[in-house]
Amino acid sequence: MKRPILVTSSFLIISTIYTFSLFSWVSLQALSHLLQRWSHESEMTVYLRPEVKNSEINQLKQQLSPYLNQIKLQFQSPDEIRNHIQKIMPQSEFDFSQNDELASIIPPHIIITTTTSSLFGSSLFSLFEDIKTKINNLPYVESASYGKSWLDKYSLALGSFKKGALGFLAILSLTVVLAIGNTIRSYINSCRDEIEILELVGATPRMIRKPFLLKGALLSASAMFFALTLVSITIFFFKTNVSSFLPFLSLESGLYQLSFPEWISGLFGAVLVGLLGSYFCLIEINTGWAASESGQHE
Numbered sequence: 001m002k003r004p005i006l007v008t009s010s011f012l013i014i015s016t017i018y019t020f021s022l023f024s025w026v027s028l029q030a031l032s033h034l035l036q037r038w039s040h041e042s043e044m045t046v047y048l049r050p051e052v053k054n055s056e057i058n059q060l061k062q063q064l065s066p067y068l069n070q071i072k073l074q075f076q077s078p079d080e081i082r083n084h085i086q087k088i089m090p091q092s093e094f095d096f097s098q099n100d101e102l103a104s105i106i107p108p109h110i111i112i113t114t115t116t117s118s119l120f121g122s123s124l125f126s127l128f129e130d131i132k133t134k135i136n137n138l139p140y141v142e143s144a145s146y147g148k149s150w151l152d153k154y155s156l157a158l159g160s161f162k163k164g165a166l167g168f169l170a171i172l173s174l175t176v177v178l179a180i181g182n183t184i185r186s187y188i189n190s191c192r193d194e195i196e197i198l199e200l201v202g203a204t205p206r207m208i209r210k211p212f213l214l215k216g217a218l219l220s221a222s223a224m225f226f227a228l229t230l231v232s233i234t235i236f237f238f239k240t241n242v243s244s245f246l247p248f249l250s251l252e253s254g255l256y257q258l259s260f261p262e263w264i265s266g267l268f269g270a271v272l273v274g275l276l277g278s279y280f281c282l283i284e285i286n287t288g289w290a291a292s293e294s295g296q297h298e
Contacts, residue, residue: 018227030256180277220274
């Protein structure tokens, strides 16, 4: 009766640790993908004065003509801004398209995006900085921004998160090794009579250790499989249900789904952790329990 309880409790503990580890890994990969996507999809916004004239907008486009082979310009008036907000938030009870105050808060502006996928990261920000320097002093331009400082802070925070996550995963891996070792040790003690009989009939230490090594590997791999399944189902549920309520955030592209190679790597790593945890507590079998017991009887 003790063995099933021992195995079940160990399975729950190890699968919980693996689940936390996988969620940390998925979160790290999702944040990295978001940073990479934002560096590719970054755009520059040039805010204009409310009283800007069409001739001045055309003049601004003329100033940017040397860059038109790399960028695309999109002018948005206050009315277009209100209609766009209403379109991406159709479930809102508030009618943004009829809100005059919103038009006074958000000035007319031009959105500058890149037309080539080869421009991203530092090269894209360098282009935006050149454009900003060229147009920032024009009288009808209020400001120009492209979020570089925000992305730099995000990248720095992500780097710190990566270091912390790797350290956290290392501690969790050590915890799993100790948990598996403790489980196999308890299992060995409960099977001591069987081991003594095997020693008496001439079984070698390697023959006796092998089943316990397999038990540790199987326990670790099954816990990892459970954790992988749970994490994948959670991500799928979030992707298909929760993100539908917030379509303007584009959560579908930011969510990270575990790939098949990652499944295989996770299971293979779990087997190695199980073998390692089992091995350290199997050395004592080589002491020859049966021989020591017979010596005590003599």
